[in-house]
Amino acid sequence: MKSVLILLGVLLTLTAVCGGAVNGKGLFFPNPSADSYIQLTPLRPLNLEAFTLCMRLSVDPNVVDVEERETILFAYRTKDYDELNVWQEKGNISLYLRSSSQGAFCAVQLLSVFRTDLCVTWESSTGLTAFWVDGHRSTLQVYRQNHTVQSGGAVILGQDPDSFVGKFDEDQSFVGEISHVNMWDYVLTGDQIKNFSNGVWLGPKPNVLNWDTMQDKVNGNVLIVPKKYN
DSSP: OHHHHHHHHHHHEEOSOEEEEOTTOEEEEOSOOSSOEEEEOOSSOOOBSEEEEEEEEEEOHHHHTSTTOEEEEEEEEOSSOEEEEEEEETTEEEEEESOSSSOEEEEOOOOOSSOEEEEEEEETTTOEEEEEETTEEOOOEEOSTTOOBOSSOEEEESOOOSBTTBOOOGGGOOOEEEEEEEEESSOOOHHHHHHHHHTOOOSOOOSSBOTTTOEEEEESSEEEEOGGGO
16 A cells, blocks of 8 residues: 555656646646756747736645745746746735735735636736736736847746746745746736636637647646646
8 A cells, every 4th residue: 555655646746847738727836846847838939919828726824824935926038037927025915027025915815725817917018917816806017118029048837936936035936836827928808817717718828828738847846736626
């Protein structure tokens, strides 16, 4: 029996660099870490003048919701810049585009053990930025008008890279479950985002990051969550 349990642990816990497709499954980061992450392969380069980024999250509040802790939710870094980062920090969900100091912020209830559907929308021409939590939109903000997100970077879940896929900080690592990370190179309508949160997706297929089909590379202690738990 002990050997069977060990084998299951090997199958479910990816303790080395492995490649494959997430195929709609979830990812569980059980502990703070400086080396556990997943690198996603986009369907197209992230050369963006607009985007909708959506994900489904639940966290260990005993770690993530500690006062003053910064927790990375999504990271896209090129060789020289933090090109696109989403954080939970100091009571906010925040978006940073090629900056670590000037961002767009939304004061929301902290993430919890229960799943939250989070989407962020942004478009360069107007700078209009919004945060969507479980289908509810925040007040619009103007952020990074006429900016362009540059291609050539790496999409990372679980860690904030301070260099290209490196220099991770355990105190900023993601601890919890993450799934349904999808991205479009335009702003979805409000009804489409609400459908995402309701689990009834009838809209256009994600054309930058598609959780059901994209390839991934996993490093460290990350558990694959079967679809039946979705």
